[in-house]
Amino acid sequence: MNHKLYYRDAYLTDFSTKVLNQELEEGNWYVTLEETAFYPTGGGQPHDTGSIEGVSVINVEEVDGEIRHYIDRPLPGAVETVQCTVDWERRFDHMQQHSGQHILSAAFEELYGYRTVSFHLGKETLTIDLDIDELPREHAGAAESRANEIVMDARRIEAKWVNREEASRYPLRKQLSVTEDIRLVIIPEFDYNGCGGTHPKNTAETGLIKILGWERQRKKVRVEFICGHRVLSQLQQKHDLIRELSGLLNAPPEKMPASIQRMIAEGKHMEKTQEDMSEMLLQYEASTLMSDQNxxxxxxxxxxxxxxxxxxxxxxxxxxxxxxxxxxxxxxxxxxxxxxxxxxxxxxxxxxxxxxxxxxxxxxxxxxxxxxxxxxxxxxxxxxxxxxxxxxxxx
Missing domain, CATH: 3.10.310.40 (Diaminopimelate Epimerase; Chain A, domain 1)
Known part of the structure; x- marks a missing residue:
């Protein structure tokens, strides 16, 4: 694991290293490095992006233990040592979302015993699938509140490598998927979980956690939520939308529902009036045609x-x-x-x-x-x- 710098320091964004290999695979160039801070896709977390010697890194995958950095064009052939930069904004977003998932999943399990069976980190939102048939609204609210309590406590987030026997001493939230090179991510006295992703140093850096909604999916409940900077971004989008709608409706935000309901009622009345007028015209047209002397x-x-x-x-x-x-x-x-x-x-x-x-x-x-x-x-x-x-x- 020594060549995986993102495990030594998730905050490392700039480093230099040697190029081990550069190959063209099905029209895509990739390089392997002596060591890397670029996180490859895995464990529900998307890959990092950035640059190697100024060449854009567009994908990172681990194939048979080898981390391949896919680039948009080949590196100059004579280059041996390269300067690398990880896109920090993307990396930190993934760190916030991934730690937020741990915290929210643990909150659901702590309060109600709801077990998370899958996790997806998307570009705009992320989801967890809970092994339940129905999620009461008050349970979602309570889990969200508990998760944000943990965030505000600024609890440290630890990562440690253990063997199987050592792992068995912890109250793990889910069964381990590996038997060696086991990495635990721990929020003391709250969550103990096997995970290979990147996380911040403490829960406060996760930022606020906000549940957006949930729906039934294949006998499970899929919960959609956001964390950290994504909360602020969505809040700004919704604020801009409300401000625009408030101007169009000529009503302050608190009176917008009543204004919209009034518009809907007026629209239905206009539709009914139009239907009545159309019917009258139809009756008139029918009478006119029937007056034909043929x-x-x-x-x-x-x-x-x-x-x-x-x-x-x-x-x-x-x-x-x-x-x-x-x-x-x-x-x-x-x-x-x-x-x-x-x-x-x-x-x-x-x-x-x-x-x-x-x-x-x-x-x-x-x-x-x-x-x-x-x-x-x-x-x-x-x-x-x-x-x-x-x-x-x-x-």
Whole structure:
């Protein structure tokens, strides 16, 4: 473990070392170093980034005991000793989040016996999966409060290497996943856990811990939360959003819920009014069409009307007791649509009628004997389609 400098000092960001090897693997360059402070992906913690001799380190992985530093371009061939820099902002963020996970998981277990079975550290938030079916809100609040008590206590965080027999003397929160090179991360009198990640020196450096929410996931409860600088960042984002919404609503933050509820109610009222007006217009349009003096058929060609509007208009006309067949055509861009309807006492099969005319416009449709609809290409004018349909009726 001597070549893993991040275990000696998690705060080390600048170091010099020798290059052992540089290789191209499937189009990706990587180097191995005599020793390194770059943490590789593992144990739920993402890898470090930074630079080696000014060349960007974009990924770090441990493969068969070898730590590979993937770089965006190869190092100069003559370079033997290199100056390396770890991105401290990214490293410290991971340290805060990882220690926060230990603290929150231990708080859930201490208070309620809720065991953490998995952990994920993401770019924006992190999650733990608790081995429970349901998380009461008051339990989440209590665990969050307990976790922040531990943070405010500024308890030291210790890391020590032990063998299996030595590890058995500690009240470990979870079963060890390794049998040798065992590293324990300890918050005395609170949490004892096998872990290979990087952590701050004391709990105060973790910063505040805030639970954002939780949901059921595969018979477990997934808790989403943030720690440290991420809390401040999210607080600023939410503050900016509230300030913007407050300006748009012309209401202070404490009155925003009432203002939004009022807007929702007004919107629903406007929607209802619009529906009522649309219905009135539809009734008027139906009455106007029914005044047509053609004794055999009621037909009309419209511009830019949807199929739904045609159907509703045809149904309204039929429901008003219209005895004549109703044929409504709409010309929409490069498409023709047709609705054929009849009253209860009509004998004409509208589905069969539609099937006779749609091939002319390479169309498709369907329906019932008393009400059918379909559409196709605008290969002929709408008036011609209406005339053809009337002709097929043989009336």
């Amino acid at each position: 004794p055999k058929v009621l037909g009309k060609v419209f511009q830019n009307r949807t199929m739904k509007e045609l159907q509703k208009l045809a149904k309204t006309i039929v429901d008003h007791g219209e005895s004549r067949p109703v044929l409504l055509v709409a010309e929409n861009a490069e498409k023709l649509q047709l609705v054929c309807a009849r009253g209860e006492n009509g004998q004409l099969n509208m589905k069969e009628l539609l099937g006779e005319v749609l091939p002319v416009i390479n169309g498709k449709g369907g329906g019932k004997p008393n009400f059918a609809q379909g559409g196709g290409e605008a290969s002929i004018p709408g008036e011609d389609l209406l005339s053809l349909t009337i002709e097929k009726m043989n009336v």
